Amino acid sequence: MKLSKQTKIVLIGASTGGPSEIEKIIHSLPLLQNTAVVIAQHMPAPFLENFAKSLQRKTQNPLVCIEEKTKFQRGTIYLCKESMVLNATSLEFQKPKDSGFYNPDIEILFDSFTPLAKAYPMMAVILTGIGEDGSKATRTLSEQGARVLTEDADNSIVDGMPSAVRNNVPQAEAYSLKKIIEEIGAFCV
Numbered sequence: 781m782k783l784s785k786q787t788k789i790v791l792i793g794a795s796t797g798g799p800s801e802i803e804k805i806i807h808s809l810p811l812l813q814n815t816a817v818v819i820a821q822h823m824p825a826p827f828l829e830n831f832a833k834s835l836q837r838k839t840q841n842p843l844v845c846i847e848e849k850t851k852f853q854r855g856t857i858y859l860c861k862e863s864m865v866l867n868a869t870s871l872e873f874q875k876p877k878d879s880g881f882y883n884p885d886i887e888i889l890f891d892s893f894t895p896l897a898k899a900y901p902m903m904a905v906i907l908t909g910i911g912e913d914g915s916k917a918t919r920t921l922s923e924q925g926a927r928v929l930t931e932d933a934d935n936s937i938v939d940g941m942p943s944a945v946r947n948n949v950p951q952a953e954a955y956s957l958k959k960i961i962e963e964i965g966a967f968c969v
Contacts, residue, residue: 783871787854788815788901790964791893791921793886795822795909797937799831801957802907806857807838808961815968817841817857818866818893820884822909828861835859846873860884865892882913886941890917897924903967905960906930909941915948927967928952929960 794802798821809817823831825847832845839857844850847861852871863879865888866872880888890904894917904921906914908931922928930942932954946952955963 783854783896783900784814785900786814788967789893789896789903790815790817790967791890791902791904792817792819792907793890793905793909793914793941794820794907795882795911795913795938795941797908798822801937803835803838804957805961805964806835806843808965809839809841809857810965810968812841812855812857812968814854816852816854817968818889819857819859820886820889820914821859822882822884822886822913825861825883828859832859832861849874860889863888865889866896868892868895882911886914887917890914890921893926894920894924897921897926901967902926903964904928905964906941906945907957907960908937908939910938911940912944912948913941915941915944918945918952919949922949922951929963930954931957931960 836843843857850873863885864873865876918928930945935956
């Protein structure tokens with residue numbers, strides 16, 4: 781199975797302070813026609829299901845909380861309930877052999893999209909959070925042509941993850957959440 785060349789992909793990773801920011805992003809999204817949005821929010825799996833229900837009420841787009849093999853397609857928002865990877869050959873989400881340190885693990889998820897980064901317009905966004913999850917994968921994605929956005933130090937609730945990306949990805953663009961929302965919206969149309 782192949783994606784249309786017009787397919788766009790937005791990857792979002794967040795941790796501490798992320799749920800309210802993700803809600804704002806999801807609420808602001810236009811109707812996704814050619815774009816798929818994939819979210820990894822550090823949170824225990826039981827809470828992610830309720831978070832998914834809350835997000836679905838804030839959007840007109842279909843939202844899927846993935847925890848098992850799931851087909852990847854445009855026009856959908858995916859929230860990872862557990863660590864997941866995209867099998868670029870079959871375009872299905874599946875559980876990785878190594879689930880990583882975080883739930884879900886941003887590094888593992890983002891890294892699985894690397895094979896698609898040269899073929900499809902892609903945006904990788906790292907929001908607020910403690911630690912460095914996602915900083916290595918965003919660098920690899922950037923080197924493959926993906927655009928990388930992160931919150932700036934003045935506006936991030938917790939600047940650990942955004943700072944790690946800004947320090948590790950030379951082309952990373954740092955913005956306020958409001959500007960990130962605008963950039964994602966413009967990318968999706």
